[in-house]
Amino acid sequence: MISSRVRLARNLARFPFVNRATAEERAAVLEEVRQAIQAEPLFRECAWCRLEEMDPIARGLLVERRLMSPDFLQGSRERGLILDTKGIVSVMVNEEDHLRIQVLLGRMSLCEALRIASAIDRALYCLEFAFDQEFGFLTSCPTNVGTGLRASTMLHLPALKMSRAMPEIIAQSGRLGLVVRGAYGEGTTSAGALYQVSNQVTLGLTPEELTEKVEAVGSRLVEQESRARDALFNGSRELEDRIWRAWGTLVYARRLGLAEAMECLSLLRMAQEAGMKGPFEKVAWGPLFLSVQPAHVQAMKGRLLQEEETETARAELVRETLGRL
Structure with a gap:
C-alpha cells in the first residue's frame, strides 16, 4: 500500500461553474479564495502559487507528486494553487470546480486524510459553497454531486497484474461502486503495476462511509496480492x-x-x-x-x-x- 488521498470538490454559490464562467468571473473566484486563505490561520504555513508564473518543470514535478492534476495544466490563466510545506495539502483553484481540496498521506491513512480535508473545508465555509438540501454539494460534473468526495488509495499490485487477475478485479470493483485506474487517475496506465482505487459514487453515502468502503476494498486487494505473490514465488x-x-x-x-x-x-x-x-x-x-x-x-x-x-x-x-x- 503506497498512499491515501482524499479530495473534496467545492464551488462558490455566487459564480457559474468554471467551464461556464468568464475570465473576469474566474479571476474573481481566484481573488476571493486568495483573501480567504490569507485570513485563515490554518493556512499560515501554506504557499500561494499562480500557475502561470511556474515554469514547465515545476508544474511537472507537482503533477508527478500528485499535488495537482494533469488537467489543471490545461486550464485557463485564472488558476491558483495552495501548497503546504510538507507536501500533504494542496488546493487547486479553478480546475474543474472552483476548489479541489486534496490531502495526500502515506500508506492506508484515509480516515486521517478525511479529517484534515474536512477541517480545511470547514475553514473555508466563509466562501459560501453551492449546496442543495436534496442533492448536497453541487459540482461541475454530476458524478461528484453529493459529498463531492473522492477517496483513493494507491496500491502496488504486480503479482495480480502478472497473473492476469486485474480485469476481473476492475469489473468487480465497478459493481461495488468503485473504480480502479492508473497511478494518475482517469485515462492513465498502470505503469509499474501501480493502481489507484477510488469511489465512483458520491451521492447517498456519508464521507465516512465512502472512505471506509475504499479502505476495505484496498485492504482486500492487498491480501489478494499477498496470496498471488506466494503462488508466483513458489519455486518459479x-x-x-x-x-x-x-x-x-x-x-x-x-x-x-x-x-x-x-x-x-x-x-x-x-x-x-x-x-x-x-x-x-x-x-x-x-x-x-x-x-x-x-x-x-x-x-x-x-x-x-x-x-x-x-x-x-x-x-x-x-x-x-x-x-x-
Missing part, C-alpha cells in the same frame, strides 16, 4: 530470472524509457518485499519510482530535455543510485 525459476534481468537492466542500461524503468522497479520492489536475497534488499524503491519520472529527471539536470536525453539521464540516475550500494 522464470520469475527469479525476470527479477535478475530487471536488476541487470537497471544497473547497466545506458538509456531507460519510463515504462521499462517502472516495470523493472516494480519487479525488484516485489522481490524485496517477498524477502528474496540479492543486492536489491536495501534499496529504497519508493523514492526511485518518483525520481525516474520525466519532470524529476529534468529537474535533476536543471533544464528541459528531449526524450532521448531524458532516457539517458534516467539511466544515469538509476545506475548511480544502485552503484552506491
Whole structure:
C-alpha cells in the first residue's frame, strides 16, 4: 500500500461553474479564495502559487507528486494553487470546480486524510459553497454531486497484474461502486503495476462511509496480492530470472524509457518485499519510482530535455543510485 488521498470538490454559490464562467468571473473566484486563505490561520504555513508564473518543470514535478492534476495544466490563466510545506495539502483553484481540496498521506491513512480535508473545508465555509438540501454539494460534473468526495488509495499490485487477475478485479470493483485506474487517475496506465482505487459514487453515502468502503476494498486487494505473490514465488525459476534481468537492466542500461524503468522497479520492489536475497534488499524503491519520472529527471539536470536525453539521464540516475550500494 503506497498512499491515501482524499479530495473534496467545492464551488462558490455566487459564480457559474468554471467551464461556464468568464475570465473576469474566474479571476474573481481566484481573488476571493486568495483573501480567504490569507485570513485563515490554518493556512499560515501554506504557499500561494499562480500557475502561470511556474515554469514547465515545476508544474511537472507537482503533477508527478500528485499535488495537482494533469488537467489543471490545461486550464485557463485564472488558476491558483495552495501548497503546504510538507507536501500533504494542496488546493487547486479553478480546475474543474472552483476548489479541489486534496490531502495526500502515506500508506492506508484515509480516515486521517478525511479529517484534515474536512477541517480545511470547514475553514473555508466563509466562501459560501453551492449546496442543495436534496442533492448536497453541487459540482461541475454530476458524478461528484453529493459529498463531492473522492477517496483513493494507491496500491502496488504486480503479482495480480502478472497473473492476469486485474480485469476481473476492475469489473468487480465497478459493481461495488468503485473504480480502479492508473497511478494518475482517469485515462492513465498502470505503469509499474501501480493502481489507484477510488469511489465512483458520491451521492447517498456519508464521507465516512465512502472512505471506509475504499479502505476495505484496498485492504482486500492487498491480501489478494499477498496470496498471488506466494503462488508466483513458489519455486518459479522464470520469475527469479525476470527479477535478475530487471536488476541487470537497471544497473547497466545506458538509456531507460519510463515504462521499462517502472516495470523493472516494480519487479525488484516485489522481490524485496517477498524477502528474496540479492543486492536489491536495501534499496529504497519508493523514492526511485518518483525520481525516474520525466519532470524529476529534468529537474535533476536543471533544464528541459528531449526524450532521448531524458532516457539517458534516467539511466544515469538509476545506475548511480544502485552503484552506491
